[in-house]
Amino acid sequence: MRTSWADSADNSAIGSANNNTSACPPRAAYVPPHLRNRTLSSEVPPVVPVSHSASLPPANDRVNYGGPTGGSYSKPDIGRQGHGSSFQTGGGWNSRGAGRDRGRREVNPFENDEAEDDSISEQENTGINFDAYDDIPVETSGDNVPPPVNTFAEIDLGEALNQNIQRCKYVKPTPVQRYAIPISLAGRDLMACAQTGSGKTAAFCFPIISGIMREQYVQKPRVARTAFPLALILSPTRELSCQIHDEAKKFSYQTGVKVVVAYGGAPINQQLRELERGVDILVATPGRLVDLLERARVSLQMIRYLALDEADRMLDMGFEPQIRKIVEQMDMPPPGMRQTLLFSATFPKEIQSLASDFLSNYVFLAVGRVGSSTDLIAQRVEYVLESDKRSHLMDLLHAQRENGIYGKQGLTLVFVETKKGADALEHCLCVNGFPATSIHGDRSQQERELALRSFKSGNTPILVATDVAARGLDIPRVAHVVNFDLPNDIDDYVHRIGRTGRAGKMGLATAFFNESNLSLAKSLADLMQEANQEVPAWLTRYAARATYGGGNRNRRSGGNRFGGRDFRREGSFNKATDYYGGTGGYGGYSGGYGQGVASAWD
Numbered sequence: 001m002r003t004s005w006a007d008s009a010d011n012s013a014i015g016s017a018n019n020n021t022s023a024c025p026p027r028a029a030y031v032p033p034h035l036r037n038r039t040l041s042s043e044v045p046p047v048v049p050v051s052h053s054a055s056l057p058p059a060n061d062r063v064n065y066g067g068p069t070g071g072s073y074s075k076p077d078i079g080r081q082g083h084g085s086s087f088q089t090g091g092g093w094n095s096r097g098a099g100r101d102r103g104r105r106e107v108n109p110f111e112n113d114e115a116e117d118d119s120i121s122e123q124e125n126t127g128i129n130f131d132a133y134d135d136i137p138v139e140t141s142g143d144n145v146p147p148p149v150n151t152f153a154e155i156d157l158g159e160a161l162n163q164n165i166q167r168c169k170y171v172k173p174t175p176v177q178r179y180a181i182p183i184s185l186a187g188r189d190l191m192a193c194a195q196t197g198s199g200k201t202a203a204f205c206f207p208i209i210s211g212i213m214r215e216q217y218v219q220k221p222r223v224a225r226t227a228f229p230l231a232l233i234l235s236p237t238r239e240l241s242c243q244i245h246d247e248a249k250k251f252s253y254q255t256g257v258k259v260v261v262a263y264g265g266a267p268i269n270q271q272l273r274e275l276e277r278g279v280d281i282l283v284a285t286p287g288r289l290v291d292l293l294e295r296a297r298v299s300l301q302m303i304r305y306l307a308l309d310e311a312d313r314m315l316d317m318g319f320e321p322q323i324r325k326i327v328e329q330m331d332m333p334p335p336g337m338r339q340t341l342l343f344s345a346t347f348p349k350e351i352q353s354l355a356s357d358f359l360s361n362y363v364f365l366a367v368g369r370v371g372s373s374t375d376l377i378a379q380r381v382e383y384v385l386e387s388d389k390r391s392h393l394m395d396l397l398h399a400q401r402e403n404g405i406y407g408k409q410g411l412t413l414v415f416v417e418t419k420k421g422a423d424a425l426e427h428c429l430c431v432n433g434f435p436a437t438s439i440h441g442d443r444s445q446q447e448r449e450l451a452l453r454s455f456k457s458g459n460t461p462i463l464v465a466t467d468v469a470a471r472g473l474d475i476p477r478v479a480h481v482v483n484f485d486l487p488n489d490i491d492d493y494v495h496r497i498g499r500t501g502r503a504g505k506m507g508l509a510t511a512f513f514n515e516s517n518l519s520l521a522k523s524l525a526d527l528m529q530e531a532n533q534e535v536p537a538w539l540t541r542y543a544a545r546a547t548y549g550g551g552n553r554n555r556r557s558g559g560n561r562f563g564g565r566d567f568r569r570e571g572s573f574n575k576a577t578d579y580y581g582g583t584g585g586y587g588g589y590s591g592g593y594g595q596g597v598a599s600a601w602d
């Protein structure tokens with residue numbers, strides 16, 4: 001049975017076992033605001049009031065793709081102009097057998113969804129309101145951009161995939177899907193930017209799965225123990241790769257398309273065995289993939305589709321060398337011979353410029369402004385001194401629990417800058433009766449997965465995380481994101497708060513700001529204003545000070561944060577000077593890490 005936050009808090013208060021974190025020593029118990037005048041009130045700072053505005057066949061038998069008529073589908077027409085010309089409707093896919101895995105019974109990935117507690121599914125389905133995205137301005141640029149669709153029915157994705165879309169309860173495509181799917185189905189390369197939680201995963205998975213379903217005549221080389229995937233999806237973290245894998249498995253159920261995941265920190269042997277059984281779509285983190293390539297257990301020579309999720313992150317300083325190695329220095333077909341799809345919620349122009357090396361005659365798609373946050377998220381920023389942060393956080397959590405605003409199932413994600421900080425805060429919350437767990441790069445993969453599971457299930461409804469959990473993770477019941485430590489980069493802020501307010505639902509994000517965040521003041525104020533949020537007067541003053549006093553070192557300062565979209569339209573943009581700072585190195589780019597802050601990424 002599920003344990004609610006309130007229940008577990010009560011349990012921990014009376015000393016019952018917390019099944020997630022190590023036993024917490026009995027220490028300085030947190031005193032909630034309403035009891036403070038009776039206890040150690042002098043130690044506790046004044047409390048800032050918390051205000052919130054806020055039936056398909058279950059068969060396991062393979063169903064072959066049976067498009068309406070039997071036209072045959074020629075290989076993806078890579079690099080072709082226009083759209084739809086050679087993507088005939090009623091493609092004749094009917095014989096995919098997922099390689100050597102043919103005899104294995106396919107696990108029904110929807111089983112858990114169906115078995116899920118009714119109250120929770122109800123809760124998750126209410127409030128999904130993609131009409132909320134209808135007013136968002138969309139920009140496309142490039143030659144002969146294929147037109148968008150309004151419904152899934154207008155696109156011929158194949159019957160098996162259509163059934164899975166219904167099983168997922170996707171009634172209509174989200175805006176990014178309306179545009180990106182036809183563009184990708186037309187064989188075009190794509191750089192797509194759309195807000196967090198707006199359905200980008202399906203936007204790149206559907207065309208890839210559909211394309212592979214139609215490829216009847218692919219002859220893979222027969223090299224013992226080497227896997228030849230047709231599609232590669234790269235993402236920056238292990239957890240995100242697992243999530244994409246899970247989603248792609250759902251979308252490809254009974255299509256015959258085989259999806260495998262490979263990521264670091266987990267035993268490689270099991271992943272090798274999966275690869276040996278056959279793979280069409282490989283979802284991977286870069287490090288583990290390089291390992292597999294160097295062992296010659298994976299070859300990229302058959303790659304038709306390359307997708308980079310969180311593409312700007314994949315191409316910034318931390319990952320770019322590995323990505324170049326995978327994409328340019330191994331045996332992957334070059335741009336024009338493969339289809340490349342880049343997706344993110346943020347795309348700084350210097351990264352767009354860099355990314356263009358991987359693309360051929362691509363379409364640029366922006367749903368909403370590049371790097372903007374969705375206004376489904378109510379954003380609050382509060383001035384909190386470093387020394388007051390813990391008690392302030394506990395006040396917020398306490399008020400949240402008392403008010404029961406988000407019901408018993410509401411989850412809170414708290415971001416901090418360092419791994420040590422994450423451990424310390426988890427411990428502090430835990431000893432004060434707030435059931436918390438943590439996720440960061442120093443925890444073993446097993447611990448990371450356990451923590452995430454415990455959080456998702458509501459057993460520990462507070463997760464303290466570094467940026468390792470900032471991007472892509474789709475946890476439906478995250479009601480509140482707290483930036484306990486603000487990041488140095490506004491794009492990281494956008495991704496972090498995007499863990500709530502997803503799929504048309506409302507969310508709340510609270511940030512603790514103080515003098516050490518001066519460099520973020522202007523971009524934060526601009527971002528909030530653009531998302532129709534109330535910007536406190538004191539933040540506006542800090543923003544002005546940062547602008548005039550030179551304190552704003554955020555890489556997208558200087559007034560052009562919302563100016564640039566498709567960087568190709570900004571004729572004067574020069575990669576050599578803007579990105580590399582004219583030094584041939586990375587001098588001009590401040591990246592996402594503050595000085596001395598180790599990478600939280602895989």
Ligand SMILES: Nc1ncnc2c1ncn2[C@@H]1O[C@H](COP(=O)(O)OP(=O)(O)OP(=O)(O)O)[C@@H](O)[C@H]1O
Pocket residue numbers: 128169170171172173174177194195196197198199200201202344345471472473474498499502503
């Ligand atoms: N057409 C749709 N109808 C209903 N729900 C959808 C649809 N498409 C996607 N979703 C749901 O929306 C949620 C967010 O999707 P997804 O994780 O792909 O967002 P994203 O844009 O990749 O976010 P992020 O930028 O944070 O990575 C998921 O739970 C997904 O199942």
